Amino acid sequence: MNVEELYKFWSEDPYFDEATRAELLAIKDDKKEIEERFYRDLEFGTAGLRGVLGAGTNRMNMYVVSKATYGLGKFIVSEGEDAMKRGVVISYDSRHFSPEFAEITARTLTSMGIRVFLSDELRPVPMLSYSVRWHKAFAGVMITASHNPSKYNGYKVYGEDGGQVPPEAASKILSFIEGIEDIRTIHPDTLEDAKAKGLLTYWGEEVDEAYTDMLDKLVIDRQAILNQKDMSIVYTPLHGSGNKPVRRILKKIGLENVHIVPEQELPDGDFPTVEVPNPENPAALSMAIELAKKVDADLVIGTDPDSDRIGIAVRTTVDGKETYVPFTGNQVGLMLLDYILDSKKSAGTLPEGSFAVTTIVSSKLAGAICKYYG
Incomplete structure (x- = not known):
């Protein structure tokens, strides 16, 4: 179908929900916007999908997510019964529609007979990666657009080793996605059906504890931490998924004087206090640095929405004046x-x-x- 035909299909066919059709009908006189939304399918690669939220084939929405998941499911089915039984671990961050996209991913996979382990709340990329290995799953899916602006969301696929799928696997998944001729052939389970089949399991606290214990064992010099246990530290999750796991490990290893930026503590897909939620951007740490001055902190730490990127700033003296200097990722x-x-x-x-x-x-x-x- 061409752009006009795709627009007509998405805005009129009852397969699409009322909200989707209404959103598209509202732009019926905007040819440029229609073109932008339908001139191509959102591209799938080794980094999965990433795009602006909205209705259309070139946008992130539950239908694009379900289609990508159906392609992933076809790939898993092609790998055999063992791959289907080992299943897929799913997690998500604090972005708009992340929980909904995680759920449609789960329901699409269970409709294909594939086992699913769905996080019972938002959890970051490193925990998804660990959970894939902990469950001995065949694959993982993370709903996130990393540190991009709030209008974006994304879909990342991970292999059984917990790393992003390599090019060969991504190409196979893409070929299965491209082989879907009619999206209306995709019929995700209801949550009730997925549970009744015994294919949907929620994961949470047990993996939290295992992950934190694993991190604790990576400590090289515990005495060095104990010597600094009272050091004042400021942490900001930048409205993302790092809040609980970061605070948990800092407490576990014995750092007791940790201050959280209250305005950035809770999940919020608008990321209202920053222009872009990238902790390597010094501007994103400005509120944390202001709090650090008040609580006499030596170290400032920030993580992005899916908590796989970190930014830090340290207190030092420059030209006789006390200041906080941010470090780059390379440093x-x-x-x-x-x-x-x-x-x-x-x-x-x-x-x-x-x-x-x-x-x-x-x-x-x-x-x-x-x-x-x-």
Whole structure:
């Protein structure tokens, strides 16, 4: 179908709900907007889907999510009964419609006979990745648009190792999505049917505890933390999903003087206090830094909506004036790399043949640090 035919189909066919049809009828005289919404399908790749919320094939909505999920489901079915039984773990962040997209993902998969583990509340990407491995699932889905503006949402697919699907798997999923000739052939279960089939399970507190215990075991120098247990720290989740898990691990390892930015503590898909919820953008940490000045904090930490990106600022003195200096992602990564390698080498626990993995967009200083430690 061309743009006009797709618009007519989506705005008139009873397969689409009343809200979708009403939204599209409201733009019936806006040819440019109609073109933008229907000139293509939202692109699926190794990063999944990401787009502006709204009705149309080039927008993020429950029908586009269900179609992508049906393609993922077809891929899982093609991998055999064991893959279907191992199933898919689903989580979501604080963005608009994230819970609804997570639910339609679950209901679409169970309608295909695939087992689903659905988070009972918003949880971040690192926990989704861990939960895939904890459940020994075949795949995972995270509903998120990371640190993009509030008008966006997205859909990321993860493999059984907890990492984003590689290009080969993404290509297969895409081919199954493109093979769907009529979206009306997709009929997600109701929640009641999904539960009655025994294919829908909710996950939560047990994984929270396991994940926190796992993180606690990664501590290299517990005494160093205990020495600084009273250090004043400010944390902001920037209205996202990091609030509970970040505070939980900080408390677990013994950091007791943690202050939360109250205006940014609770989930809010509008992200009303920031222009863009990216903690690596110094402007996003401005409220946290103001609180840090009031509570005499040495360290400011921020995480993005799906809590897989961190920004920090530290108190220091510049030209005789006390200030807070933000660090870039590269700087944080390099300091962590140096600390981990130095600590392990000093303790004699750095294994032979150790290596560090970096990316083409990361600092080349990582290579120099690794060379230094052999």
